[in-house]
Amino acid sequence: MSNCCTPDGSCHTSTEIKTTYKVQGIGSAHCQGVVAKAVGGLDEITAVDVEIGTGLVTVTTATEPDQALDTLIAKTVDEAGYDFAGRVTA
Template sequence: MSTVTTTYKVTGMSCGHCEKAVAEEVGGVAGVTAVQADAKSSLVTVTSAAEPDDTAIGVAVDEAGYELVGRT
């Protein structure tokens, strides 16, 4: 089974706690198998079983308290 890796730009992350909050919320989106959040670059890399639902990713980022700018 193949995987899809998608990178998103997220604003507002500034520390490890921010990274963890985003990773936990995005990790709960259906189909997501791994999340790597990096506050320094403001990038969130999502690995999923299929093309991720950008709307669901945006809602998860919002739930964590940050803003999804879009894909990079």
């Protein structure tokens, strides 16, 4: 969590939550770009990182992703032509 204060002393905090998902079929830079564009286009997503080969897709959101967002990401990935395999747990 970062703290951002203005010169007048008023403050607001912002959070960044990173969540990693597994997507099968990301084997090239083209695939990486397709998935990044599709997932990154969702309103809730502030950043996305897609790893070629491993299929790990890390998204950044302002709040903890819920089941609805997981479902939306899965649908988006599937519509892009890739297989969503779910969240990666630590």
